[in-house]
Structures are given as C-alpha cells and as structure tokens.
Amino acid sequence: MAGHSKWAQIKRKKAVTDAKRAASWTKIIREITVAARAGGGDPGGNPRLRLAVDNARAANMPAENIERAIKKGTGDLEGVAYEEITYEAYGPGGVAILIDAMTDNANRTVADVRHILSRNGGNLGTTGSVAWMFERRGQIVIDAARADEATLMEVALEAGAQDLEAEEESFTVLTDPADFNAVQDALRARGIEWESAELAMVPKTLSRVEGGDAGKVMKLLDALEEHDDVQRVYSNADLDEDALGE
Secondary structure (H helix, E strand, O other), X not given: OOOOOHHHHHHHHHHHHOOOHHHHHHHHHHHHHHHHHHHOOOXXXXXXXXXXXXXXXXXXXXXXXXXXXHHHHHOXXXXXXXXXXXXXEEOHHHOEEXXXXXXXXXXXXXXXXXXXXXXXXXXXXXXXXXXXXXXXXXXXXXXXXXXXXXXXXXXXXXXXXXXXEEOXXXXXXXXXXXXXXXXXXXXXXXXXXXXXXXXXXXXXXXXXEOOHHHHHHHHHHHHHHHOOOEEEEEEOEEEOHHHHOO
C-alpha cells in the first residue's frame, strides 16, 4: 500500500531486538495516565485507555503499574500533569515528520526537539506544514506465524477493516479509526494476538530516500524516538534498505 511507511516496518524489527523495555514502559504509563484523565478510569468506557492498557499488557507491564497509572490519571493518586503536543518537521531529503509528545515542560521539550532536528539535518515546520500529508488510521500488526493470511483477511474485513498488508514476517491490518475497536474485538474473539495496535498517522504517499540521506533520516528518527517526552514519531520516508546496510 502506498501510504505504509518503510520506517514503520523498520521500527517493528527494532522493537524485537532493542532492549528498551524500561523506556517503553515509561511512555505507556504516560499514555495511560493522560487517557484516564481525559476519559475516566474505566477501560470499558474509555477506548483510548483500553488501547493503552492493552499495549501495557503486551509489553508485560505488571498489573499494579497499570492500576497506579490509572489512579494518577483519575486523581486518586498524586501525579504529574502532562500536556500533549504535536510537532511538525522536515528531515534530510525533505521527508515529512510528525512528532507526538507528552510533557510537563513544553519549553524544555520544544528546545530538545529543535536541537535533535538541527543536529541531524532537520528543522521544525510551522503548524499545518506537514500534517496534511498524513491521515489517522487504525494499524494492527500481527506476527505472520500467528495467523494465516486467508483467515486474517476474512476476520478483519468482515469486522470493517479497510485493508490487509502482507509483509515477509508480519501482517498489518488498516482500519478507519471508528472501526478500530471492532476489528480488535473480532481478532481477539478468534484468538488472534497482535504485536502492536495503535491509532497512527499514516502517510498518504511516501517520499523515497536513498543513499546517504537514508542513514541520516534513520538516525534522526531514532534520536527523536529515544527522547523521554516523545511518544510516537511518524514519517513519510520510504527508506532504501540497501543504503541502510540491511
């Protein structure tokens, strides 16, 4: 599919090999806290919280950590108030980047993001400069060893999914945001587990990045994702794997 970024595929490969569980837990806890503050502490009535809790369990987070994060969000425990901010930026080769952050100090975070960008050949854009290149879609990634393509397509499409992408080691189910939870429920009912699920900003079209710029873009996206305040990074980069040495 034209809008499925090669960066998304590479991120999944990295998630399997990188020892970043502690950092992942920190970001999931922030998402749980903010979701609970925004929509209440019952995952059954709060789709955003339900997704965050599902992701916490998939990351093997202990139940007490999840419960504590929910209570901080609802005010039952004292917690930090986080602000949600999306930055729009350009990277090497002119690729478009969206950066979702949660921070308790917006001035610090924007300064850090600007520094990471400038150090790696990128720059901040103005509001609206790149957001139009993306659309919000549900994105569910399933290990190819856990489901056969025919069954997965039948279950997903009957539940309202828009498309199914087959890759070498995984399948990606794409949905309209309104159908995201219904597709998850259908997969769960058939015993199909997923590696990751999110309401992602998917690029409408890709920007091919080759040669030295491919490595520079990868380094920039890595640096942004590693920042404590950055929750998610989206790009329209279609990275040349040969240039990355893969």
